[in-house]
Amino acid sequence: MPVRKFRCIVCEQLEEQCTCQRYCAFCYSDYRVRLCEDGQYYCADCREACDYKTGDRT
Numbered sequence: 001m002p003v004r005k006f007r008c009i010v011c012e013q014l015e016e017q018c019t020c021q022r023y024c025a026f027c028y029s030d031y032r033v034r035l036c037e038d039g040q041y042y043c044a045d046c047r048e049a050c051d052y053k054t055g056d057r058t
């Protein structure tokens with residue numbers, strides 16, 4: 001799988017360049033939040049529960 005790059009919907013930057021305060025869009029946790037394909041950040045638990053994908057993981 002090629003690495004896909006998602007952009008933050010707030011600042012439209014890539015995850016590495018995004019300086020927004022990062023927290024899960026569902027539960028507002030900041031634990032292991034990652035940018036997902038819809039451009040919002042989700043924590044590890046919510047990503048697993050909702051099957052959201054980060055850019056570098058399938």
Ligand SMILES: [Zn+2]
Pocket residue numbers: 008009010011012013018019020
């Ligand atoms: Zn951002």
Ligand SMILES: [Zn+2]
Pocket residue numbers: 024025026027028029042043044045046047
């Ligand atoms: Zn969450």
